[in-house]
Amino acid sequence: MKNKEPLILAVVVFFSLATYYLVEPYAHHILHKDVESKGFVYDGSDDILEVENIISGLQKTKLEKELEYKDASADEKQKLKTAIITSENDIAIQKVRLEKKQTFFSDVARIAKIKGDAVTGEAIFATCSGCHNDAGIVMGTIPPSLDNAGVYYTKNYLIGIIKDPVMISNVDHKFSVENEHPMASVKYMVSSDEDIANVVAYMQKIAISPEKVTPKMAYENTCGRCHSVVYEKWTQLGTTEKFKHKKDTLAAEIKVLEYEDSLKVYMGKLPPDLSMYIRSRGEHFISTFIENPQSQLEGTSMPRVGVTADTADKVVEYLKNAGDTKRHEREEIGRNVMIYIVIFALFAFLWKREIWKDLH
Amino acid sequence: MAKFTKATSIKDWINQRLAIEKVEKVMGSEYWIPKNINFLWAMGMVLVITFVLLLVSGIFLLMYYQPNIDTAFYSVNYTIMRDVDFGWLWRHIHGVAASVVFLIIYIHMFTGIYYGSYKKGREMIWLSGMLLLVAFSAEAFSGYILPWGQMSYWAGMVITNLFSGGSLHADGLVEWIRGDYVPAQAFLSRFFMLHVLLIPLAILGLIGLHFAALRIPHVNNQDGEEIDFDAESKKYLDGDKKGSKVIRFANDFMSKDMMVAGIYLVFFFYLVFYNYGFAMDPVNFDPADGLKTPAHIYPEWYFLWSYEILRPFSIDIGLIAFAFAQGIFLGLPFLDRSPNAIAANRRGPAFMIWFWLMLTNMIVLTAMGKLPPEDPYSTIGYWAAILFIVQWLALPIITSYEKKV
Numbered sequence A: 001m002k003n004k005e006p007l008i009l010a011v012v013v014f015f016s017l018a019t020y021y022l023v024e025p026y027a028h029h030i031l032h033k034d035v036e037s038k039g040f041v042y043d044g045s046d047d048i049l050e051v052e053n054i055i056s057g058l059q060k061t062k063l064e065k066e067l068e069y070k071d072a073s074a075d076e077k078q079k080l081k082t083a084i085i086t087s088e089n090d091i092a093i094q095k096v097r098l099e100k101k102q103t104f105f106s107d108v109a110r111i112a113k114i115k116g117d118a119v120t121g122e123a124i125f126a127t128c129s130g131c132h133n134d135a136g137i138v139m140g141t142i143p144p145s146l147d148n149a150g151v152y153y154t155k156n157y158l159i160g161i162i163k164d165p166v167m168i169s170n171v172d173h174k175f176s177v178e179n180e181h182p183m184a185s186v187k188y189m190v191s192s193d194e195d196i197a198n199v200v201a202y203m204q205k206i207a208i209s210p211e212k213v214t215p216k217m218a219y220e221n222t223c224g225r226c227h228s229v230v231y232e233k234w235t236q237l238g239t240t241e242k243f244k245h246k247k248d249t250l251a252a253e254i255k256v257l258e259y260e261d262s263l264k265v266y267m268g269k270l271p272p273d274l275s276m277y278i279r280s281r282g283e284h285f286i287s288t289f290i291e292n293p294q295s296q297l298e299g300t301s302m303p304r305v306g307v308t309a310d311t312a313d314k315v316v317e318y319l320k321n322a323g324d325t326k327r328h329e330r331e332e333i334g335r336n337v338m339i340y341i342v343i344f345a346l347f348a349f350l351w352k353r354e355i356w357k358d359l360h
Numbered sequence B: 001m002a003k004f005t006k007a008t009s010i011k012d013w014i015n016q017r018l019a020i021e022k023v024e025k026v027m028g029s030e031y032w033i034p035k036n037i038n039f040l041w042a043m044g045m046v047l048v049i050t051f052v053l054l055l056v057s058g059i060f061l062l063m064y065y066q067p068n069i070d071t072a073f074y075s076v077n078y079t080i081m082r083d084v085d086f087g088w089l090w091r092h093i094h095g096v097a098a099s100v101v102f103l104i105i106y107i108h109m110f111t112g113i114y115y116g117s118y119k120k121g122r123e124m125i126w127l128s129g130m131l132l133l134v135a136f137s138a139e140a141f142s143g144y145i146l147p148w149g150q151m152s153y154w155a156g157m158v159i160t161n162l163f164s165g166g167s168l169h170a171d172g173l174v175e176w177i178r179g180d181y182v183p184a185q186a187f188l189s190r191f192f193m194l195h196v197l198l199i200p201l202a203i204l205g206l207i208g209l210h211f212a213a214l215r216i217p218h219v220n221n222q223d224g225e226e227i228d229f230d231a232e233s234k235k236y237l238d239g240d241k242k243g244s245k246v247i248r249f250a251n252d253f254m255s256k257d258m259m260v261a262g263i264y265l266v267f268f269f270y271l272v273f274y275n276y277g278f279a280m281d282p283v284n285f286d287p288a289d290g291l292k293t294p295a296h297i298y299p300e301w302y303f304l305w306s307y308e309i310l311r312p313f314s315i316d317i318g319l320i321a322f323a324f325a326q327g328i329f330l331g332l333p334f335l336d337r338s339p340n341a342i343a344a345n346r347r348g349p350a351f352m353i354w355f356w357l358m359l360t361n362m363i364v365l366t367a368m369g370k371l372p373p374e375d376p377y378s379t380i381g382y383w384a385a386i387l388f389i390v391q392w393l394a395l396p397i398i399t400s401y402e403k404k405v
Helices: A005-031 A045-071 A074-113 A118-128 A155-163 A193-206 A215-222 A246-267 A283-291 A309-323 A327-356 B010-018 B020-029 B039-062 B072-083 B087-114 B123-145 B150-164 B171-178 B185-215 B229-237 B249-274 B301-310 B315-335 B349-370 B377-400
Strands: B032-034 B246-248
Touching: A005 B039, A005 B087, A005 B301, A005 B349, A045 A074, A074 A155, A074 A193, A118 A193, A155 A193, A215 A309, A283 A309, A327 B087, A327 B249, B010 B020, B020 B249, B032 B229, B032 B249, B039 B087, B039 B185, B039 B249, B072 B087, B087 B123, B087 B249, B087 B301, B087 B349, B123 B150, B123 B185, B123 B301, B123 B315, B150 B171, B150 B185, B229 B246, B246 B249, B301 B315, B301 B349, B301 B377, B315 B377, B349 B377
Parallel strands: none
Antiparallel strands: B032 B246
């Protein structure tokens, strides 16, 4: 009798893998947008492309409406005309946005070329300390300490946030003249190209070196003022403390709740706790999302934070420490279990051969 | 009363009271299995091993899991995954085994269909096996609720909604099942009870029935040959092991079972440690939130084919099609009118095409069930669902024309 088992195994493996491929890699490729990192440079190419895509979408709709208009009845014509005018207005609005973004990012590029003077920058930096002073003022969020801003954030981003915080954060859909960004006034305080370059040079000078930044520091400074991580005992106001008396514990909790209320007003909803995000979103999503939140969640009120690639890696590392604490143990035990099971399978095979020797 | 003599050894003492030698013969050394079988016949043992893995890992998880809507998510993702030593390992074993057990069940099931192992006295094996599939499905679904993540909540919402029966609007029934208007504490508590007690009891009972159903008709073989087990086993016991068409269950067949199980476990633990993502949906690592519907709601992969039979139609027709799909496999032994109980490739072209088309179509349905309901997927899913139903309606006709081989 011919041994058919290899053929049968091939058939079983083929159908199993086909199912796996369709349900996992292929389906996820369809369900989720593929977003690749642009290298954390923040040169505006993403932002400009986003608006260009909106414009071409609007133009397409307008064209379709215009074609319909030709053969429409008088009644429909009226409606279509209104729709066409609306999309014309929308296009005009988006074109203004596009122009603003183009101007803004060419400004940033120009300032980035200026060699800043840290000594002069120190004097101007006093302006920033009016709000960024760890005194606990709440302006939507608490203005972050700028001690190490020069290492967490890229140069382009630091320039941009002084030039126009709304633009560099890619949240111009959220703010307007009536509803100003909490940091909007910086534009009038530090406005010349040289001043901006000097302040940025100063911030970069006073910051610690990147090797000294721990994952915890990276997270707490760049994400932690909006996102709690309960599993690491992190609240938006700092690490949860242990108190002897319950009323002190409650008082601390109330402080956090009040701050969360102000965050809700500022962001539209409470930014989620990120304890399990490494499992629910995965490394790639988190990293590309940090780089440009709009790329995967259009219209989100989360600003782009402008971190360096190194800071982003450390933030991801921190989230792994929160939501995937046993990953090293998993690798080690995994290896040992695999060795054990392969030996077991080998002995099982030898046993079978021994017994079946007499049967064939 | 039986006659008891002074025991000569501990074994003899026990043997006089429990007849362990006899039991060993009946269950092992003289439980006869055909020799002409391939590794697919070891899937029963692979399923037993997977079930034991589920049971043992489940017992460990049960020591720390808290069936409370405020603490369930935390007890799973913090206590078990971070605090408890090896909690993560038990959870990953439990999650992966719950998914892989369905892969093996489907392989086991399609093996049965291919070799005609549901005919000529083996109907009860098939029926009890299908009931086991139902019980495992209920077990998987109730277990999926327990971590109280986003998918737990919303899958619980969607699946219990099915019981409203479309236009029947049996909302009272849905509330009765949930114990509330929406999935909440009562819902979690009762699914916890179902998952850790009632359904496992049913599964254990059905496994007993499934094994008992095998006793009289015996295991089928690759060629569907009718073996005289008494004559062949006598030949074996007389020393003609090579000439006999049967082998002992233990250790002859067991050694092969173990070899297959060994290979299977290498694959299984590879998944547990290095590729567990498919079995643990990322969406379920977000805590349940009744105010925030996930962008895509889909069941685990093993329910996708029947989900896709429900989805492309209007609600009432969809529910009827879904009920049809759930129940129709039970009827297989009676819908197959063929006089042959042999492998599909020897039954003539009609059934062979039916078999491979059914298998392929169910994989297509599975894929479309996960993809978003938009073209071209919804159109493909629609026609695949129609094909599934047509194939089952055609089965009695095409098999009644089949000639005895």
